[in-house]
Amino acid sequence: HIASKEDSFTNPGAGGFMESRSSGGRSRGTPTRQNPRHQAYRDIYDRLLAQEFDLAGRAQARLMPVLPSTAALTSCLRLSRMGRPVDEWFAASGAMRDSGHYRVATIFMVLLARALGASVPLPHQLPRNDFAPVARWIAERRAGGEKVAVAGFLSPLVRVAAAALDLGLDVNGTLFLAGGEALTETKRQTMEAAGVEVFPNYWISEIGPVGFACRQMTSGNTVHLLGDSVAAVSRKRKAPRSDVELDSLLFTTLLPFSPRFLINAEMDDAGTIGPCRCRCAFSQAGLTTQISNIASYGKLTGQGITLFGTDVVEILEAAPPARFGGAPGDYQLVEKDASGQTQIELRVSPRVGAISPKAVKQTFLDELRGRYGG
Secondary structure, eight states, rough: OOOOOOGGGOOOTOOOOEEEEEEOOOSSOOOEEEOHHHHHHTTTHHHHHHHHHGGGGEEEEEEEOOTTTOOOHHHHHHHTTTTTTOEEEEEOOOOOHHHHHHHHHHHHHHHHHHHHTTTOOEEEOOOTTOHHHHHHHHHHHHTTEEEEEEEEEEEHHHHHHHHHHHTOOTTTEEEEESSSSOHHHHHHHHHHTOOEEEEEEEEEEEEEEEOOOOTOSSSSSSEEOOOEEEEEEEEEEOOOSSSEEEEEEEEEEETTTTTBOOOSSSEEEEEEEOOOOOOOOHHHOOOOOOEEEEEEEOEETTTTTEOOOHHHHHHHHHHHHHOOOOOOTTTEEEEEEEETTEEEEEEEEEGGOOOOOHHHHHHHHHHHHHTOOO
């Protein structure tokens, strides 16, 4: 055992002034300082992505949150720098009383970017729990003869496809570039039923982009490993609180300006590493290793938010039993696909007796709000 602390793996030569924070798989969120060289290096991957999917010939939108997430801002800035500015930015965020200051800060950042010569759209705030405006925007563009590509977190993108199906909108041929959670077959089927093509990407906050799918990766949750910036190996281990054996992924950063020095770092994700058998833009660039069947085994991830696993266990084993009775194990969470999106279901053992489901739910949410990502 080698004693370490949070900043022990920070690359002292990388520099950087913009801080991002992971949403916490093994920790309560790890801050990572982003530097301009590492940000600019990502342009390579966006150019390969644009080449592979002919993005220059498509209207582009982002379905991503406002600050404190920097995903949409950096993505819009990167495409503006490449001469392919984003046409529309859709954002689903909380009520004004909770996130109003973030909305104002985001608008300020967009106006600052514009003043410095970048082409970045102001975020279009979606009504609460309503993704129909995105589906309508796609249908309007399609009716005008344009092809469309939308990038964002997976579950909100599924909601867009479901809205198109419910409203009978023509979104056929639209391209969804999805990340933030595992692309399951249920989610893929919902999107394909609407005529949408979906391709996953794989990011880790402490590392950056790990992999992108090509056009030939049309099943499973599979990406090309970006082997010029990160190396990956796997080891057999049992999932926590389970006898299920899986291939846990371990990552090593390779770039001299990577924000962190990581050597075989385990991120609570599993997947199968193997050779690619496609002739796409990524393979032609030398990225000939793929990771398939990517899924998290130690985190709850949905709508782009990751909950710290041990936080959730502590809440389930302490707060509900103390108030309603029962013991550890009588309150459990199950992550599942429902109506095409990721949902977390709270289950209570019959041993607890007659209690109010509404009261149990509220107790869990009240406890969760005090934790990182809650």
